[in-house]
Amino acid sequence: MININWEPKKNNSKPLYKQIVDYIINEISTGNWVVGTKLPSQRQLAQDFKVNRSTIVEAFDELKSKGFIEGNSGGGTRIVNSTWSLLSSKSKLNWQNYIEGSIHKPNLHTIQMVNKLEYKKDIIRLGTGEPGPQLFPKNMMDKILNKCSNKIMSLGYLEGKGLLELRTILSEYLKIYGINVKPSSILIVSGALQALQLIALSILPLGSKILIEKPSYLKSLHIFQSMGMNMIGTKMDNRGIIPAEISKEINNKVNTLLYTIPTFHNPTGIVMTKNRRMEILDLCEKHRIPIIEDDVYRELWLDEIPPLPLKSWDKNGNVLYLGSVSKSLAPGFRIGWLIGPEPVVERLADIKMQTDYGSSSLSQLILAEWIKSGLYSEHLNNVRSKLKIQRDNALKTLNENFADIATWNIPKGGFYIWLKLNSPISMNKLFSQAAKENILINPGSIYDSLNNQNLRISYSYASLEEMKIGLEKLSHIVRSFLKI
Template sequence: MLQIDWKPQKSSTLPLHLQITTYMKKKIMNGEWTIGTKIPSQRALAQQFEVNRSTIVTALEELAADGLIESKVGSGTSVVNNTWSLLASTPPPDWTSYVRSGIHEPNIQLIQKINEAEADPTIIRLGTGELSPDLLPHEQMKQFLQMEVGETISLGYEEPKGSLALRETISQYLKRKGIEAGPASILIVSGALQALQLISVGLLKRGSVIFHETPSYLNSIHVFQSAGMKLFGIPLDHEGIQHDSIGRLKRQHQASLLYTIPSFHNPTGTLMSENRRQQLLDICKKEALPIIEDDVYGELWLDTPPAKPIKANDTQGNVLYMGSVSKSLSPGVRIGWIVGPEPVIDRLADIKMQTDYGSSSLSQYVVNQWIKSGGYEEYLDQIRAELKVRRDFAITILNTYFSKIATWTIPSGGFYIWLRLQPEISIRKLFDRALQEGILLNPGSVYDKNNLEHLRLSYAYASLEEIEKGLIRLAELIIELNSL
């Protein structure tokens, strides 16, 4: 979808339709809107430019007369010419066809719309899975960036597995979680998403089947799908992923691995019990089914610490463990880690060197300073306290305004409340109505295409005032849509 961040000047002496024609022609002539680019509908353009539809019609007619756009019944209006084809004897590349033929699957339209809306600072973001800018450690970060006299920092590439100093620090840090892993068994990555990308291209073949909880974060990204993998969902209960059928399903579908978020699951907030973690590890060992354990929310417990990671009881190298500071310290630092058997880590490190030649040296330095100094633990205590206040506040609002229209479980950590709506209303209509009023939601269909009754609410990003205002209006919208 075209991004248009311009409006005609109504105070100008130049007619509105000429301003619009000039703007659009410039976009086409500069090659920003290439051949095949779809032009929004007349109605959409009229709304965007805040003019009458007749003004848009006149502007489009002039562009068509210049041979720059063409309208076809049933397929709308698109760019058919630009400066390259006007000046050259051969036509320019049709970049639209290249875009369509790329091997990486595009985000579903709903996710693209969410991503666009998140760039609007006026939007109340009730589904965003990251810490509020107000909670980020701006002042502490400045202190960690101030180096001591005589101290140096690498500004070049780190070794393939990442900064040795950081890997040594993480090795010690993981011992508190019961995980024994030397620096050679740790790979520094640019967040958990890159870890999944490396696994998808470095360890798996096209057509491999990936087991995961359903609903799942994996459905909101296309890392495995773009690499030719197939996702297979296994239901959750209050203790976590239901393990009883894994053995039978593994043999039936020839699954290659299982992906799980045992601590404060995204999107449901479920905390896998200690017993279920052991059962899952046992069945996967028996079936020789490797586990990817995504523990990016594990430090964000609000009531009591969760059970030890599944990796802590892994004595056979069956588990690839992923951690990150993106959810707890800063999404902009982009540092995470994979822990696993050395041959696997060596393979993934080689793939990473081929893709980006290593994560940011500066970010690795900062994260090492945070963890090694003990400042990270102190900061986590503060964040847990802040998130608990926000969670409790959100639950109070839900108890007051949603008791007759929705059900939910109080999460014991993480960012999310998995809200199930009682009225049979269209979640997509609710999403659109809410967005029109400046409230951004994350529908359940983002995490399971068949889920038409849930919303993923986040209490981590919006301010308390925004949470109150947004949730109260959301309740009103649900009631309004249910009465139609």
């Protein structure tokens, strides 16, 4: 993908089109823009460079005459030479062919932009799904690190399933959620996302069908699609995924798996009721459909404790359970866990050893100390209190600025408010305009490609003041689109 962070100088004696030609040749010759890359449209470049389209046409004509680019009516304009290849008789390696022919699909363009803009200075992150700096327990972390520093004698590789001490501690800790498993049925992973990658690589054949909620966080990733599997969105109501929708997709000739976030769903915030959980579990057991239960938000309840996990009622080993401290403590730990039947855990551990030879030894040692010391439970109480204030602040600001143009849920935990605009607008245009005004949003189209009315508002990252300023600005931007 081509990134442009430059504009020609209009007070320069050199013509605008010449400045653009020089800029593009420099990007090509330094390798920033590789041979085979498709250039943005003339219209888009005119917007990026803030010039007339005729200036771009003139620049393209010169670049074509010099042999740098070629264009046709159907395939757009591509870079076909670099300065080195023009000076050499040998043809230049076309890395773009390798990139486009690879197995793993690229992120959606909007998500690529989100990932880059999150680190732009002074931007207000209204959609970021991680705990903000104000939620980081620095004093507690200091205590834990001081304790651990005296215990660390080496930091070698650990066994495939992860640090035995941590798995033993988790085995005891998870009993409070009705999950009773041996340490040997726990695999330590580098966040729940890696667990999904391992599942896609290790236990599902090509052509498998992955049932997900509609909308779903998983739709924003290409983990399963890149492995040749089909993602099927199934409808939800305010009690969670609808069992009848799952039944429609059952086909005994096709391997099928259900992925669900039943507790503080991402992005809608819905909590699946206990009765619905039992229905889903019974249906999947009857048809022998494995379930991936993504439960990373469980401990972030704000108003009432949610129902127990599906895994707590799983008597036949149908459920692969995912947990993590990325949402509750610190994403930088890159530590999560997968719980499942021992043969499955053994298989995933083998593939994990082939891919990264184990998650961070240091992070596992520190997390073991966090849970064992009791400070993790104390931290959860603190973070819930702060998150509740942040949620209430966001809801208050929404009431003041969006009451006449949108509706939204009142989440009972997790990070997200699922806001629905009363009238559909272009989410791409809204995203771009908001970014120009230093507001970063997560459009609903990330989680459901046909969704042009929803936004995922996260109250976990921005400070109270940033949330207020950001939502006020966003309201003005939305209203400007509704007038058009």
